[in-house]
Amino acid sequence: MNESEIRMELDCRGLKCPMPVIKTRKAIKELNSGDVLKMISSDPGSINDIKAWAKRTGNKLLREDHQQSEFVFIIAKN
Amino acid sequence: MAKSSLKKMALIVSQGTLDGAYPPFILASTAASMDMEVKMFFTFYGLGLLKKKIDAKVAPASNPAMPFKMPFGSKGFQNISWPVPNFLSANIPGFETTATSLMRKTFKNKGIAAIEELRDICLESNVTFIACTLTMDVFGFKENEFIDGIETGGAATFLDFAADADIQLFT
Numbered sequence: 001m002n003e004s005e006i007r008m009e010l011d012c013r014g015l016k017c018p019m020p021v022i023k024t025r026k027a028i029k030e031l032n033s034g035d036v037l038k039m040i041s042s043d044p045g046s047i048n049d050i051k052a053w054a055k056r057t058g059n060k061l062l063r064e065d066h067q068q069s070e071f072v073f074i075i076a077k078n
Numbered sequence: 079m080a081k082s083s084l085k086k087m088a089l090i091v092s093q094g095t096l097d098g099a100y101p102p103f104i105l106a107s108t109a110a111s112m113d114m115e116v117k118m119f120f121t122f123y124g125l126g127l128l129k130k131k132i133d134a135k136v137a138p139a140s141n142p143a144m145p146f147k148m149p150f151g152s153k154g155f156q157n158i159s160w161p162v163p164n165f166l167s168a169n170i171p172g173f174e175t176t177a178t179s180l181m182r183k184t185f186k187n188k189g190i191a192a193i194e195e196l197r198d199i200c201l202e203s204n205v206t207f208i209a210c211t212l213t214m215d216v217f218g219f220k221e222n223e224f225i226d227g228i229e230t231g232g233a234a235t236f237l238d239f240a241a242d243a244d245i246q247l248f249t
Contacts, residue, residue, distance in 0.1 A: 014189045018108040022199055025111035043189075056112040 006074070007035040013042040013070070020046045021053050024075070028059055031077045036062070039073045046071050085114045088240035090248045094123030096134040096178060096193065097141070102249040103127075103196035109245075110203035117243075118200070119236040121210035124249075125217065128209055128224040132193055135178040139168035149183035156184075201227060208235060 010027045012020040020041040027037055039050070047066065050073050054061040058078040065072040087109045091102045102124075106116045120128050127134065138144050146160035167173050186192070191199075200207070207228040213219070214230070221230065229235075240246045 016188060016190045018104050018111070018196075019189075019191050022107055022111045053112055 005036050006038045007031055008037050010037060010039045012046070013040055015041070016043050017045045017049065021049050024050065024053065024073075025057070028057075028075065028077050033077055035077045037075045037077065039075065041071045041073070042069055044071070046073070050075075085109075085112075085245070086239070086243040087114050087116045087245040087247070088236065088243040089116070089118045089246075090236070091118050091120045091124035091127060092122045093249065094126040094134055096136045096181060097144075098124075098249070099127050099132070099134050099193045100196075102247075103193060103200060105247070105249075106205050107196050107199040107203065110200065110205050114245075116200070117206040117208060117236075117239045119208045119210060119231075121213050125209060125213045125219060127193070127197070128207060128228055130223065130225055132197070134193060135174050136181050137174060138162065138177045139164065139174075144177075146177070147180070147184050149180055149187050156187075197225075201225070 008027055008031060010023060012023055015023070020039065020043055024037070024039050027039070031037060041050075047064070050064075051061060053059075054075060060076040060078065061073060062076050063072075063074040065074075087105070089102050089106060091099075093099070102118060106118055109116045126132070136144070138146075142164050146162050148156055148158070148160070150156070167177070182192075207225075209219070209221070209224060209228055209230045211230050211232050214221070221228075
């Protein structure tokens, strides 16, 4: 997975539950199957929430990268 | 009745306070984003949340555990939980309004969506809002006071959906 394959970037920094999940869902809907979305959140709740959301919706969490206050999720659309 | 493969969630919304409005709207909007079919049944004080303009307040007098935070000043100052004795919160005129605006401001500062925004998201993602006809009658609500696109019904309407729902919650 390299950065050039990312089709869309979504910045959810500053937002709290449930907005990162809801905005991720909105963004994914605009993509085609297999497209990759990069989402950045500052809400620590996103770590578990995005996992749960991906599991439930069948979208694939390819990679996550957590810094102290920034959480990056690379998601492939189902 | 045809069964769809979607998970379903049935919510009863019975509270009309600002703090009471958050849990159902957060759950409903999130469930919709997780591909669930959601119906919300608004009854008693919850019905006010369907009005075009939401005027939900917090009720400190009936929630003695409510922490009081100031939405301005330094971070340390904002983190202080002010001890407000119940006899003050219950008896000072206008206290509810003050507490409500402080909570709204704190929520906004922290990046928490407004109730109106969460409600709009629910509508956009096809969450069904059902207004309780009994409550409309008791409190004198007319359908034209509510936002567009809602349904009306009674206990049987809710139960018909709830009987096949995977999640049923009373909020």
